[in-house]
Amino acid sequence: MRVMPIRYTADVEALTRFYRVLGLEAGPVSRPGGWAELPAAGGMLAVHRSGGADVGRCELAFETGEPLDAVAARLRAAGFEPGPVIDEGYGSSLRVQDPDGVWVQVNVYERELYT
Structure with a gap:
């Protein structure tokens, strides 16, 4: 089992770029662009497009x-x-x-x- 926090954002591209600069790797991206995976040694960060109160939330x-x-x-x-x-x-x-x-x-x- 791998740890996978899901970070909700209004701007998947900008948040993905931030975490790549931080040192995470580029991973698969959904065809519509609303989901991106950023593999790391201990698991993966998932970035999910959302709006409203979910923006900034992490699950x-x-x-x-x-x-x-x-x-x-x-x-x-x-x-x-x-x-x-x-x-x-x-x-x-x-x-x-x-x-x-x-x-x-x-x-x-x-x-x-x-x-």
Whole structure:
């Protein structure tokens, strides 16, 4: 599993340029340009176009190669109730609240769907 914070922004290109100058690598970008990945040694920063109150927000997410149904079953067995596995334009995801009530996203990516 890789750590993948998602940073929401009104300007994906400008934020991507900033983090590349900071030292992150250029990675895949969605065809419409609303999503960019910036790989790093310890994971990846995802930049996601958004507007309004979401601009500037950062969400904790993880990328896994494990089937999300297995992740959901493990969470339920430990007493945490994940949301449903959702089919996304990039693969699939599920969300679950941590013990502090903060939402965490777990994703399986099929990069050929969006790059």
